[in-house]
Amino acid sequence: MADQSAATGRTITTDVCVVGAGPVGLLAALALGRQGWQVTLLERRPQPAPDANPKGPAVVNIVQPVTLHLLDRLGLLEQLSERAGVIPGAEIYFGGHLAAQYSYAELADCPVPHALSIRPFDLVRLLLSEVTDLPNVTVLWEADTEALVSGPDGGETLTVRTGEESLTVRARFVLAADGRESTVRELAGIPTEVMPAGGSYLDVVVPSPPDWDGAARAHFGAHGYLLETRRAEEGLVLVWITDADTAGKVVEGPVEGLVEMLSGVVPRLADWIAEHVTDWAQVRRVQHHFVRTKTWSQGNVVLIGDSAHGMHAFGGQGLNTSLQDAACLAEAVDSALRGDAAAGIESYEAVRRPFIEAFQSLQVSNTQQPPAPAAGEEERAPEFEVLALGQPRIRPLIADAARFLAADLDQHRR
Template identity: 30%
Template structure:
């Protein structure tokens, strides 16, 4: 089916409508367009340059991008291989973890700015398919159903104007607060992890080596991630719900702990972290939807299984979901999208690994201090 517009109303027709132009949605759109399946990708933001902090590729995500010939194009846009995981105490490295070449490891992770990732995938999609369509400033407002109650598309508001998109399949790739999930009634089980996270981003000092750096602050994890564009991303765990009380305390002693752990950051911290407003607070939780698919609707990525920042699994899991779902949708296309039963297979194929990763995050978080103490 080609993407087309009704001559009598504001209704678009497509085989697959993907809600959310993040990494999972963008990759899925590329894979479907490769096979000539008409696909409409909608995004509530006005462009691809969205605020996003989960920008670390691991071996799984890198393998998916290499599998589909995309990694080299992303590399041209710019990325950074992280060479070590380092554990620090009072300005000194107390333990390092290096990649193991015998296992094919050449880095411990890859920082990819999200706009580089999305622009590279989008450019390749545009180059291969005249059917490619993406609509920005487009907000999903509800599911479109036929007289029997079956989902046949979505209602949207594009630039403030109501419209409808009729589609054989609706994909929720719209993140942890997924509108698709909400309207489909696919409620997730939410788990709190006992901590919140303060984010900050500052310029790296001269000679800053590309690595992941870890320290312990009052028994909580402090992680620093080198970024492609010469910055350091700071992720500082604090007790859950403790930010308001923390802000009542003097700021200088708090940020002084960061400098004590990493003295080489002193100048950059002094210039760029002056008060509490220079941190962004993230409420940390994970979730898992007991059902990822219902009728003609299916969820991927954070919409189906939100992960915490620990271990940097989220981005990579979304790419893996898209890779598997693309194959399932190709099967549906061969059968003219006459049955949605195959959508249930996404969770059958991916659910076990995702649940293992969620459990691993909990273990990594609970064992961090014990692990850190063992390196001292």
């Protein structure tokens, strides 16, 4: 069992230091820990209780088949599925008319025949249980990173405070998975833009309607963008993304105005929405941010997920691309630790960054005022195949990462 308390010594020497114990940092720590590397995982928050549940409305994420395949290679898919909602496919509507209908099971080369709607906390709990079973992984809770110094040999030294104790962590690599306001990124001096997304994002959860088939449905029109999808293993989430003025006219009035707007976009659910959306307290409002950095790595410091490329929720690619980061970059770091060239990290960024930035631009086009005035509705929708399988140029790297995650420890040179 990994040590989850503050270390007793003032210096910890480790192969990899992962900063951030969200899903992304935990996946990276698990992937590298299973290869036998010494991993130190730092998290500024307190250790969660085993049976703790987050307060407030449960945030959900749609995890696409390409990402589920990575979790399956780690042996986690069956357990993750127990508290998740299965999404068999999707429908796309433009101006109220069905324009496209997709089934994951009918998509060529789809590694898992569905997507899953999950609570991120459930994924964290599952990954954490696997990480803490590894004797070579040390988890330090309530650990604040205060300084970062790169050594002449390529190693990294962090000054970390845990309670009253100041520790030194010496690592060959540091993986920053500490989110859009990344402390490690700031300490490394990597130039970054963190920009609040324009427009407005609101969501509301209602019970699953009778005979609902579980398919995700995306509606594009003058109202902006409306998504109806599963809320984990039960419930329906209605997500409305539009410009600030359009939303403002609705949210300044009674909740019936929101009910009228939602019902006008999805008339088949009008009675159900009116029955179950009765108070503004049910509606969650979120401010998303975009993150763009000059580089995703500097020396042996590597940014992963939101630390490198924070996104809007539109298209549901934030968690997916971040988990793919963790798997692909863990493989690249493993290779570097074994003495191979570290060019895999730079190569990953070269392939991935253009897609990420183009997707961020697509998200902007769906939140500006008014939504995408110069673009046809079809141009505002992401490609289903790319969401399900990943961008074409990244698929070979993800396939390599899947093999890496599934490989036996004995097959590696560590």
